Amino acid sequence: MAEKDLLTGEHFIHGDAACAEGGIAAGCRFFAGYPITPATEVAERMAARLPQVGGIFIQMEDEIASMAAILGASWGGVKSMTSTSGPGFSLMMENVGLGMMTETPCVVVDIQRAGPSTGLPTLVGQADVMQARWGSHGDYGCIALAPSSPQECFDYTVLAFNYSEIYRQPVFVLADEVVGHTTEKVVIPRREDLRIVARAEPQAPAHDYLPFDSAGPLPAPMAIAGAGYRVHVTGLTHDERGYPVITDVVQERNVRHLVDKIRKNADKIIRAEQIHLDDAEVVVVAYGCTARVARQAVEDLRRRGHRAGLLRLITLWPFPSQIVRRLATTVKAFIVPEINYGQMAYEVERTAGGGVEIVLMPLMGGSIHTPEEIEEAVGEYL
Amino acid sequence: MPEESKKKILKPLKNFPLEEHIASGHRACQGCAEVLAVRHVLKAIGPEMVLAMATGCMEIISSPYPLTSWNVPWIHVAFENAAAVGSGVEAGLKALRRKGRVPDKEVTVVAMGGDGGTSDIGFQALSGMFERGHKMIYVCVDNEAYMNTGIQRSSSTPFGASTTTSPAGKMSPSGQNTSKKDMPGIAAAHNIPYVATACPSYYSDLMKKVAKAKEADGPAYLHILSVCPTGWRIPPEKAIEYGQLAVDTGIFPLYEVDHGVWKMSRKPKQLKPVADYLKGQGRYRHLDETLIAVIQKGVDEKWERLLKMTEMTGPATSEQPAQEE
Numbered sequence A: 001m002a003e004k005d006l007l008t009g010e011h012f013i014h015g016d017a018a019c020a021e022g023g024i025a026a027g028c029r030f031f032a033g034y035p036i037t038p039a040t041e042v043a044e045r046m047a048a049r050l051p052q053v054g055g056i057f058i059q060m061e062d063e064i065a066s067m068a069a070i071l072g073a074s075w076g077g078v079k080s081m082t083s084t085s086g087p088g089f090s091l092m093m094e095n096v097g098l099g100m101m102t103e104t105p106c107v108v109v110d111i112q113r114a115g116p117s118t119g120l121p122t123l124v125g126q127a128d129v130m131q132a133r134w135g136s137h138g139d140y141g142c143i144a145l146a147p148s149s150p151q152e153c154f155d156y157t158v159l160a161f162n163y164s165e166i167y168r169q170p171v172f173v174l175a176d177e178v179v180g181h182t183t184e185k186v187v188i189p190r191r192e193d194l195r196i197v198a199r200a201e202p203q204a205p206a207h208d209y210l211p212f213d214s215a216g217p218l219p220a221p222m223a224i225a226g227a228g229y230r231v232h233v234t235g236l237t238h239d240e241r242g243y244p245v246i247t248d249v250v251q252e253r254n255v256r257h258l259v260d261k262i263r264k265n266a267d268k269i270i271r272a273e274q275i276h277l278d279d280a281e282v283v284v285v286a287y288g289c290t291a292r293v294a295r296q297a298v299e300d301l302r303r304r305g306h307r308a309g310l311l312r313l314i315t316l317w318p319f320p321s322q323i324v325r326r327l328a329t330t331v332k333a334f335i336v337p338e339i340n341y342g343q344m345a346y347e348v349e350r351t352a353g354g355g356v357e358i359v360l361m362p363l364m365g366g367s368i369h370t371p372e373e374i375e376e377a378v379g380e381y382l
Numbered sequence B: 001m002p003e004e005s006k007k008k009i010l011k012p013l014k015n016f017p018l019e020e021h022i023a024s025g026h027r028a029c030q031g032c033a034e035v036l037a038v039r040h041v042l043k044a045i046g047p048e049m050v051l052a053m054a055t056g057c058m059e060i061i062s063s064p065y066p067l068t069s070w071n072v073p074w075i076h077v078a079f080e081n082a083a084a085v086g087s088g089v090e091a092g093l094k095a096l097r098r099k100g101r102v103p104d105k106e107v108t109v110v111a112m113g114g115d116g117g118t119s120d121i122g123f124q125a126l127s128g129m130f131e132r133g134h135k136m137i138y139v140c141v142d143n144e145a146y147m148n149t150g151i152q153r154s155s156s157t158p159f160g161a162s163t164t165t166s167p168a169g170k171m172s173p174s175g176q177n178t179s180k181k182d183m184p185g186i187a188a189a190h191n192i193p194y195v196a197t198a199c200p201s202y203y204s205d206l207m208k209k210v211a212k213a214k215e216a217d218g219p220a221y222l223h224i225l226s227v228c229p230t231g232w233r234i235p236p237e238k239a240i241e242y243g244q245l246a247v248d249t250g251i252f253p254l255y256e257v258d259h260g261v262w263k264m265s266r267k268p269k270q271l272k273p274v275a276d277y278l279k280g281q282g283r284y285r286h287l288d289e290t291l292i293a294v295i296q297k298g299v300d301e302k303w304e305r306l307l308k309m310t311e312m313t314g315p316a317t318s319e320q321p322a323q324e325e
Helices: A016-024 A040-053 A063-075 A088-103 A129-134 A148-169 A177-181 A248-263 A288-303 A321-328 A344-352 A372-380 B002-010 B033-045 B057-064 B082-098 B115-120 B123-134 B183-188 B200-215 B236-248 B274-278 B289-313
Strands: A009-014 A028-033 A056-059 A080-083 A106-114 A120-124 A170-176 A183-188 A272-275 A280-285 A308-313 A314-316 A332-340 A357-361 B049-053 B074-076 B108-114 B137-142 B194-198 B220-225 B253-256 B262-263
Touching: A009 A016, A009 B137, A009 B183, A009 B236, A016 A028, A016 A040, A016 A080, A016 A088, A016 A106, A016 A148, A016 A170, A016 A177, A016 A183, A028 A040, A028 A063, A040 A056, A040 A177, A056 B253, A063 A088, A063 A106, A080 A088, A080 A148, A080 B236, A088 A106, A088 A129, A088 A170, A088 A248, A088 B033, A088 B082, A106 A177, A129 A314, A148 A177, A148 A183, A170 A177, A170 A288, A170 B262, A177 A288, A183 A280, A272 A288, A280 A288, A280 A372, A280 B123, A288 A308, A288 A332, A288 A372, A308 A321, A321 A332, A321 A344, A332 A344, A332 A372, A344 A357, A357 A372, B033 B049, B033 B057, B033 B137, B033 B200, B033 B236, B033 B289, B049 B082, B049 B123, B057 B108, B082 B108, B082 B123, B082 B137, B108 B115, B115 B123, B115 B137, B115 B183, B123 B183, B137 B183, B137 B200, B183 B194, B183 B220, B194 B200, B200 B220, B200 B253, B236 B274, B253 B289
Parallel strands: A028 A056, A028 A080, A080 A106, A106 A170, A280 A308, A280 A332, A332 A357, B049 B074, B049 B108, B108 B137, B137 B220, B194 B220
Antiparallel strands: A009 A183, A106 A120, A272 A308, B194 B253, B253 B262
16 A cells, blocks of 8 residues: 555656655655746646645745755755756756755756757756756765656656765756656555665764764764754865864865765766676667667667667766776777767766777757667767 | 728727737737737837847747747846846947947837746846846736746745645645735835836726836836736636736736835726636636635735825825726
């Protein structure tokens, strides 16, 4: 029997709704958002569903406020989330940086459309990949997950919440319009089959507690407001206690920690699906809706006896550099179809080094690749 | 002969400009009173204008190539910045005129946005425009929700309306549970020369106000109730009627604030009950008598407050309009 907070069973829903259900299943009880195509349906679902599970939905006056509100809710002790698309994602960026600096767990779902600016509001794009990585000023580590189906919208929103709690920072779900608006079967698992990371509570006595301790491999547990700990939260460069210290020495520790907590744990975070890679001569690197097309192309080529493979990126960030670096020594070429003018292709090129051909198959947005196009591009190197 | 017959038809609409600055054939929904409001605003201003328009219904329905409806210089900006872009246009034109780089003639700068683009995301830019004192008109075409993205609430959505993000139901009997943001009041609080509310159901009043806004010696703000049959879930042919009802029930009073002097533009002797306005609208279908009473009480209080404002600020021999039936 499904309970309201976990609708165990089979559903026929779109990716946007699946993101909302993933959030609720992961324990999200606060959503602040703003209407924007093609992510509005996430907010609409949350508006209907959160009151049913004792959560709160607030529609904010813009995306700046939406991002700020979920940071506040997180410090108030609630798992929180927002959803948006390109222009709204741009507006959120200052507060994304605040979330990174204050190490505040939360999840931002970005259903990508084609940009820049208003762009193609109703049509697909994948051009927020680099914005997710570098969008806010300053240095910080980034986790971004790219679902390829409504099922994965559910699964990776749950995973994003888990990552956000473990690594204590905003985590992105970078879906795209095609995935967000595709309606498919989504299986919501039973509670015992779902791994949910609860928020860690500090164990140290109040006078010893360091809310921004960077000594260990993971961030310190986060004391929420009113839990009896004295916590100073600031966007200024701060020491382990959270107090602003405006020196290069503290900046060095502070920023290194923000980057290293992801960089040093990258192996544990990275997810990638490796299809027919063992003997592949040509590897397609794809993510989001493009990965589904690429998969069709690779399977077709295999059926015809060609040694094609697919590296499907699930974590866009951290990027699976080791896998690419290893493949670069054996394959002839990487084919990178993406709905932008070369964002992941740069990353593949950077990690692969100079010895291998990198072929970018860009689309500016509004349409998706066909398997035939990808087969043709792969065929040139077989 | 055809000329004469035209004259005859147009007789009641004396001084109604025939030029169209927004062409027909756009993609607005049937019965859209918002595009009607835009049409009237443009007619009253005339062709010498630059229009900065926020993202929203009016931008989407009027501009997809090759079907632009605009016969005036028009710039589509982002969602939040019509007032800021308009400020730049006004300041830029002023500088160019001073340097003699553009002809020394009056060009009206207009910024336009929907209720979301005005009272939510564009609020900050709007306040900045007022405070800096740009000589331009800001027009809010208010259809009381984010209709372009599919009927989500805005801060201009009235209490009791059901939208997709304020759905009426067991958890929230009223649907939207906060009251409509008083944008004209907020604009007036900036002490700008001219603020007015209008509704295309009363088009001559609307156009008179636009003409006044054009002549104002600083920022002017027009808040226009724009009936949206799609979002309010009413038959398209009822759009004008519901606009009239909104005014005559006191839900949306017509008034102006001219240099701090509040003045009613339409003062029915007896306001109609709000239930007349609420019934038949799908967005209010869930309301029961208790909730309707709450709305009625709010409207009565607001009406009284408005009357007091007109008494307080009006000159002793105020030219209040004759009371109408």
